Amino acid sequence: MPRSQTACSAAALLLLLTSPAATAQQQVDPAIAKEIAAISAVDNHAHPVLAPPLDKTDRNFDALPVDNMEPQTDPLAYRPDLPALSAAWKALFDFNEAPPLDTAALKRLDAARDRRKQGQGSNYPQWILDQSNIATMLANRVSMGPGIQPPRFRWVPYVDALLFPFSNTALASASPDRKQFFALEDKLRAQYLKDLGLAAPPPTLDEYLKRVVTPTLERQRAGGAVAEKFELAYLRSFDISAPTHAQADSLTDEISPAATHPQPTTNSSRTSSSATSLGSAAAWVWPSTSTPWPVPAPSSRSPEPTPSS
Numbered sequence: 001m002p003r004s005q006t007a008c009s010a011a012a013l014l015l016l017l018t019s020p021a022a023t024a025q026q027q028v029d030p031a032i033a034k035e036i037a038a039i040s041a042v043d044n045h046a047h048p049v050l051a052p053p054l055d056k057t058d059r060n061f062d063a064l065p066v067d068n069m070e071p072q073t074d075p076l077a078y079r080p081d082l083p084a085l086s087a088a089w090k091a092l093f094d095f096n097e098a099p100p101l102d103t104a105a106l107k108r109l110d111a112a113r114d115r116r117k118q119g120q121g122s123n124y125p126q127w128i129l130d131q132s133n134i135a136t137m138l139a140n141r142v143s144m145g146p147g148i149q150p151p152r153f154r155w156v157p158y159v160d161a162l163l164f165p166f167s168n169t170a171l172a173s174a175s176p177d178r179k180q181f182f183a184l185e186d187k188l189r190a191q192y193l194k195d196l197g198l199a200a201p202p203p204t205l206d207e208y209l210k211r212v213v214t215p216t217l218e219r220q221r222a223g224g225a226v227a228e229k230f231e232l233a234y235l236r237s238f239d240i241s242a243p244t245h246a247q248a249d250s251l252t253d254e255i256s257p258a259a260t261h262p263q264p265t266t267n268s269s270r271t272s273s274s275a276t277s278l279g280s281a282a283a284w285v286w287p288s289t290s291t292p293w294p295v296p297a298p299s300s301r302s303p304e305p306t307p308s309s
């Protein structure tokens with residue numbers, strides 16, 4: 001923005017802040033303010049960790065719990081010098097230092113938090129909700145567990161692993177982040193198959209939907225799931241086409257044991273679905289249809305907030 005325009009904007013803002021209307025706006029009716037402050041919140045996106053002592057080893061707070069990612073810029077609220085952290089630390093852990101903290105101060109904060117966890121034990125996650133006036137937290141987790149249970153915590157499991165049943169070698173090579181992500185998605189899909197008593201995905205799209213996708217969604221719902229979590233944006237582009245059922249089904253015929261990366265192929269090279277399997281160790285090859293299939297574009301992931309504990 002040009003300097004003169006910035007100055008104009010600043011002057012306009014100053015005028016707005018000192019206008020009678022703005023002054024009136026700052027004087028909230030105390031009775032209404034009291035009512036508003038008493039309203040409990042619904043946290044519609046969180047990754048709560050299990051109650052102590054399982055919090056130390058819990059990794060199911062995300063389907064993609066990577067510890068190191070490509071450099072990125074933190075949103076304001078996740079930065080270590082956020083002034084509001086001071087009030088939160090004081091309220092939750094009786095910790096009276098101001099951000100940003102150096103290494104020694106971070107250790108003191110950890111110790112204060114650990115003392116609180118020891119005092120609350122298995123009630124610690126719910127205690128945090130009580131202190132924050134959060135009535136319900138939607139827990140984006142691979143699975144629920146001790147301390148993270150209804151009615152205060154509601155389960156939101158993950159479905160991305162079901163969307164990538166073929167070899168993901170090419171997608172994973174797009175960036176260092178995706179290399180980590182797809183290894184984790186492959187592991188989760190293997191777990192979903194195991195939960196259904198399957199060693200590999202069935203050989204056709206219809207069978208895959210009937211024996212893997214639908215039963216997994218039903219199992220999650222029976223386990224208390226109230227929504228499904230997609231982390232699709234971290235795994236591929238949003239440039240998604242709408243293939244017909246026949247087009248999608250034809251992909252199950254496109255698996256080539258020799259291929260290690262998706263490559264163009266011709267119809268004549270297709271093999272019978274009865275001879276191939278979605279779960280074979282081979283990669284699939286791109287079908288030669290007139291409709292272009294979406295090609296994932298490299299991009300880096302913006303970070304999830306780390307689970308607050």
Ligand SMILES: [Zn+2]
Nearest residue numbers: 045047140304
């Ligand atoms: Zn999330």
